[in-house]
Amino acid sequence: MSDFLAMGGYATFVWWSYGLTAAVLIGLAVFALRRARARREELDQLQARLGPGRRESRQ
Amino acid sequence: MTRKKRRLYAVIAGLATLGIAAALVLNAFEDNLVFFFSPTELAARELAPGQVIRVGGLVEEDSVERLDDGLTVTFKVTDTAKTLPIRFTGVLPDLFREGQGIVAEGTLGPDGVFVARDVLAKHDETYMPPEVADALKEAGHWEGDEP
Amino acid sequence: MASSLHRFANPNRFMRLSGAVLPWAAVITAILFPIGLYLALFASPPDYQQGETVRIMYVHVPAAWMALFVYTTMAVASAVALIWRHPVADIAARAASPLGAGFTFIALATGALWGQPMWGTWWVWDARLTSVLILFFLYLGHMALFDAFDDPTKGARAAAILALVGAVNVPIIHYSVEWWNTLHQPASILRDGGPSIAASMLWPLFIMAFAFKAYFVTFLLVRMRSDITAAKLRALRRTQVEGAGMSAATPAAAEADRA
Secondary structure (H helix, E strand, C coil): CHHHHHHHHCHHHHHHHHHHHHHHHHHHHHHHHHHHHHHHHHHHHHHHHHCHHHHHHHC | CCHHHHHHHHHHHHHHHHHHHHHHHHHHCHHHHCCCECHHHHHCCCCCCCCCEEEEEEECCCCCEECCCCCEEEEEEECCCCEEEEEEECCCCCCCCCCCEEEEEEEECCCCCEEEEEEEEECCCCECCHHHHHHHHHHCCCCCCCC | CHHHHHHHHHHHHHHHHHHHHHHHHHHHHHHHHHHHHHHHHHHCCCECCCEHHHHHHHHHHHHHHHHHHHHHHHHHHHHHHHHHCCHHHHHHHHHHHHHHHHHHHHHHHHHHHHHHHHCCCCCCCCHHHHHHHHHHHHHHHHHHHHCCCCCHHHHHHHHHHHHHHHCCHHHHHHHHHHHCCCCCCCCCCCCCCCCCECHHHHHHHHHHHHHHHHHHHHHHHHHHHHHHHHHHHHHHHHHHHHCCCCCCCCHHHHHHHHC
16 A cells, blocks of 8 residues: 555655646536536526516526 | 628638748747757757757667766767767756657757756657566567657 | 527527536546546556656646647637627637636646656746647636626627637647657657557546546536526526516527627
């Protein structure tokens, strides 16, 4: 296991690469999902306020 | 002509013009775009004394010698046509070895020895496990390291 | 009116289609990443020259491929948006650029982390590295232009033109390693005579590449759907302000009226 973590002496470079990649991909994903949910909820609320007839015509 | 057609032709014409312009610019700046010169290209160039330049090639087999101070290394790089002796004091990258491509930055001395202030290793596009490399060498299929 | 109805229907059809594709893309992403990571980190061999650092390749190369793929996608979408004024195309281009910037950043950062131990330097100004850095700035410029105008259609148009102008950089990046002497090595996969990577390293690379692509499809769709929701939200707010009974309610319809 420690052999694996050591990466033949290149641990810093290999693990930083994977760490940075994960950080960027997860960061972009979380941002997109959160914003999508917030907008969705806001739209639902607004449509509920404006009445059910409006909702049908917009979907 | 409809507006859509007109826009389509405008985009195509714009891209074509841009492509030609880019090709001309890149062609004109060729000398600045190349990262290093080969020993042959270097020999054909007029160099100002002390001009810093980069030269690249393969480290010739059996040419690497460590001087007594333990830090200075001399070796020869080759592009198979011409060979250039290089002297370098400092830490070499992990990939530096005989037969491997390198790029050295420095000045060409009056004695014809290139004094490098920096040496970078260049690797080729071949990737394989060590066992495969050994097997290839044993079977005599080794093509050698390309630059 | 007929054409504005057509435009109105387009994003809705996209919402239906993307809603069907999205779960599959998400599942494929979730399956491919663990397999790819296992192969890349455990089950693949070290390189005969580069040792364990070759494992950086399994994130560096897919990210670099995606950086170019996303830009190409964005340029095509921008051309469609400029020529045919297709509203979904603008939304696609806008949703793509932050993802492309992310992939380009990964390619640059992991390239530096790979270059330091192998080449002996984090960065050099050779043609390959410099052209990829320019790609990164093109993505950032594209993102900025969308919001640089008060009129969103103007912003979209300016961004589309930038995306098309920047497209000349894509072939330059690809061929830079062949046209000019660079420190970066030539291509290993797309080369004459077939890939120069051993099969035990090629498979992990391909699976990681597909994982990256599935990730892109997933979050491109998430972002596009989210942007369409935002457009509906803006339109609803506008009708709310202008009073009930207005029929032109999406920016697409509003744009059609203006055109």
